Amino acid sequence: xxxxxTGRLDFGxxxxxxxxxxxxxxxxFYSEDAELRIINAAFPESVAFELKGRSxxxxxxxxxxxxxxxxxxxDEVVIGEGSVEFVEVCTYPNGTLISVRTTLEVRExxxxxxxxVVEQPSDDTGRGGGH
Numbered sequence: 633x634x635x636x637x638t639g640r641l642d643f644g645x646x647x648x649x650x651x652x653x654x655x656x657x658x659x660x661f662y663s664e665d666a667e668l669r670i671i672n673a674a675f676p677e678s679v680a681f682e683l684k685g686r687s688x689x690x691x692x693x694x695x696x697x698x699x700x701x702x703x704x705x706x707d708e709v710v711i712g713e714g715s716v717e718f719v720e721v722c723t724y725p726n727g728t729l730i731s732v733r734t735t736l737e738v739r740e741x742x743x744x745x746x747x748x749v750v751e752q753p754s755d756d757t758g759r760g761g762g763h
Contacts, residue, residue, distance in 0.1 A: 634676040641738045647705045655693040673751035
């Protein structure tokens with residue numbers, strides 16, 4: 633799940649967990665004191681949804697993964713020193729698409745901070761789906 637030898641996040645395994653909607657596997661990527669912040673791109677001035685600690689993040693991941701949707705990570709993933717950026721696209725059974733631009737701050741191979749910006753794509757070119 634996480635490459636212990638390099639201290640870097642194993643994004644291949646994380647992508648598989650996202651696409652498989654596997655909350656247990658996803659939770660394994662978070663540090664105990666991780667923070668997750670979610671912003672709606674349509675209302676950037678509104679209050680962000682914030683979670684602190686693995687227990688709060690676990691409840692959120694289970695709720696998201698219980699939804700009937702198809703999720704996938706788009707091809708362009710940017711991995712930097714201590715950070716990962718990527719876009720997930722989710723498709724719901726009724727055809728609704730959402731896109732989630734995610735930025736991760738990583739320390740010792742685990743997610744310390746995560747920022748998700750959720751938006752609805754302007755067209756129907758979304759591929760797959762994401763968390």
